[in-house]
Amino acid sequence: MDDKEEKKTFSRRKFISRTATVAAGISIVPRHVLGGVGYTAPSDALNIAGIGVGGMGAANLGNISGQNIVALADVDWKYAAGTFNRYPKAKKYKDYRKMFDDMSKDIDAVVIATPDHTHAITAADSMKLGKHVYLQKPLTHSIYESRYLTQLAKETGVATQMGNQGHSGEGTRLFAEWIQNGEIGDPIEAHSWTNRPIWPQGLERPKEQPPVPATLDWDLFIGPANYRPYHPSYTPWNWRAWWDFGTGALGDMGCRLIDPVYFALNLGQPIAFEGSSSQVNTESAPIAEKVTYYFPERKKLNNIKMPELKFTWYDGGLLPERPEGMIPGKIMGDDGGGAMVVGTKGTIICSTYGRDPYIVGRENDPPKVKKTIPRVSTSHEMDWVRACKEPKGSRTEASSNFMYSGPFNEVVVMGDLAVRLQDLKKKLEWDAEKMEITNINDNEEIRVVTSDKFTVVEGDPKFDTQYATINAKQASQEYIKHNYREGWKLS
Numbered sequence: 001m002d003d004k005e006e007k008k009t010f011s012r013r014k015f016i017s018r019t020a021t022v023a024a025g026i027s028i029v030p031r032h033v034l035g036g037v038g039y040t041a042p043s044d045a046l047n048i049a050g051i052g053v054g055g056m057g058a059a060n061l062g063n064i065s066g067q068n069i070v071a072l073a074d075v076d077w078k079y080a081a082g083t084f085n086r087y088p089k090a091k092k093y094k095d096y097r098k099m100f101d102d103m104s105k106d107i108d109a110v111v112i113a114t115p116d117h118t119h120a121i122t123a124a125d126s127m128k129l130g131k132h133v134y135l136q137k138p139l140t141h142s143i144y145e146s147r148y149l150t151q152l153a154k155e156t157g158v159a160t161q162m163g164n165q166g167h168s169g170e171g172t173r174l175f176a177e178w179i180q181n182g183e184i185g186d187p188i189e190a191h192s193w194t195n196r197p198i199w200p201q202g203l204e205r206p207k208e209q210p211p212v213p214a215t216l217d218w219d220l221f222i223g224p225a226n227y228r229p230y231h232p233s234y235t236p237w238n239w240r241a242w243w244d245f246g247t248g249a250l251g252d253m254g255c256r257l258i259d260p261v262y263f264a265l266n267l268g269q270p271i272a273f274e275g276s277s278s279q280v281n282t283e284s285a286p287i288a289e290k291v292t293y294y295f296p297e298r299k300k301l302n303n304i305k306m307p308e309l310k311f312t313w314y315d316g317g318l319l320p321e322r323p324e325g326m327i328p329g330k331i332m333g334d335d336g337g338g339a340m341v342v343g344t345k346g347t348i349i350c351s352t353y354g355r356d357p358y359i360v361g362r363e364n365d366p367p368k369v370k371k372t373i374p375r376v377s378t379s380h381e382m383d384w385v386r387a388c389k390e391p392k393g394s395r396t397e398a399s400s401n402f403m404y405s406g407p408f409n410e411v412v413v414m415g416d417l418a419v420r421l422q423d424l425k426k427k428l429e430w431d432a433e434k435m436e437i438t439n440i441n442d443n444e445e446i447r448v449v450t451s452d453k454f455t456v457v458e459g460d461p462k463f464d465t466q467y468a469t470i471n472a473k474q475a476s477q478e479y480i481k482h483n484y485r486e487g488w489k490l491s
Helices: 003-028 056-062 081-086 096-106 116-128 143-156 170-180 218-222 248-257 259-265 380-388 402-420 472-480
Strands: 047-051 068-073 091-093 109-112 132-136 160-163 187-194 272-277 289-295 298-301 304-306 309-315 337-343 347-351 428-431 445-457 460-471
Touching (some): 047 056, 047 096, 056 109, 056 132, 068 096, 091 096, 096 116, 109 116, 109 380, 116 143, 132 380, 143 402, 160 380, 160 402, 170 259, 170 337, 170 347, 187 248, 187 259, 248 259, 248 289, 248 309, 248 337, 259 337, 272 402, 289 402, 402 428, 402 472, 445 472, 460 472
Parallel strands (some): 047 068, 047 109, 109 132, 187 309
Antiparallel strands (some): 272 289, 272 428, 289 309
16 A cells, blocks of 8 residues: 555544544533534634535635634635635645544534535535534435435534525515415415526536546545546536436526425425436436426415425426416516416416515515515525524524425435436336335336437438436436445445
8 A cells, every 4th residue: 555545544544433433422412511512602703614615615605704714625626726715724625534634623514515426425424523514405416315414414413504595585485475375375286497407418428538637636526426537528517417426407406496386385205206308318417307296285384275286397498388367578487497386376486596476467466474484684604604603402493404405305306316217107106205116116127328429421310329228126226325436435
């Protein structure tokens, strides 16, 4: 073993040992001691570390006022350079585990904005060390990871928040209050849509193997995913397109656009779902897709019935039908997308982040109802900071804490499962408790495109489409709960 490998191994062992020790401490520290685990006096500034700070992480840190940014970790120091320069006193790392090895005792909380496939493991490692966690949307890459983080948040008692900032907004609350006050009657169907992807999707794996930039630690970027050679089409931004790293347009925008509907209608978990899309391949999300979820009847909210509900997601330019009475020429939602609930008495629509809700036909006559849902008076990030400083026993949890956003995110990434299994050509029945599709037989298979070449021969278009045949049950199990690359694990 060379010095470099020895150092890496030592760091990993040290980190694992430290997380085990701290996690054990969490289970035995009395809650009354100093206000409980992770308690910080409201007058004190938090010591915050950023993990993944070149994109949204930079924006999230910028929205945290008056706190101490003490450490920054990013696998790509060129992409993160602007944030590094903004916080010159913060210690800089490529590996967040080395950061914790060096200065765990100096960190109260972390802001995580890495690619989707590293969300769960990075957040879990942080929570096991007793650190409060702000985690960008989508919460996780898979259904199981969402379930795991929800349980871990409960066990550790740290303050958590998913980065779907629209959940803290006024629009999302008005949207829910109007529905729950009966302004559109009983809800019977719902829709959400987005203009995404605004990055390339439907891609095949590139064959070129250019050199890895000196500023990028490619092995750390890969993290728990299956290893593949570096290519600039994966990072720093387009990782969202690739199944191994991202969750496509649905994962990117679903946490913003499904959220108002999920929140207002108390949807819980669906009993079935199905997907359809433009060509789907083994490597990346399709250019456009439609996912339909089927939710069971739920308890009344106030006096409003919550019957069985069909909810449909659209991306890639697909849209639901315009509701009757919609003003001609008026855009549904905004340029980024929107959400709509159709009730027995009317239809309500909002824009991205739940903004600017209105009832069709009552655009100039918004309902005047009692505000029954608590408001967030600060930023989404500062709402989390506030929660971090309150003791667990008397804490008002942040608006999109993992008890809410964990189950919600399960529904979002479930849509990717529906799309990837669409070749089964049936509605997929879902057992939420067991996290499994119950109507896939052991011998059922799906055909998925591996490559699709196009040429023109004497004016005649020729396609050469190649497929992989995959066992559907085994594929579904992998999509629900990923197998991690050696050296990476949640527990």
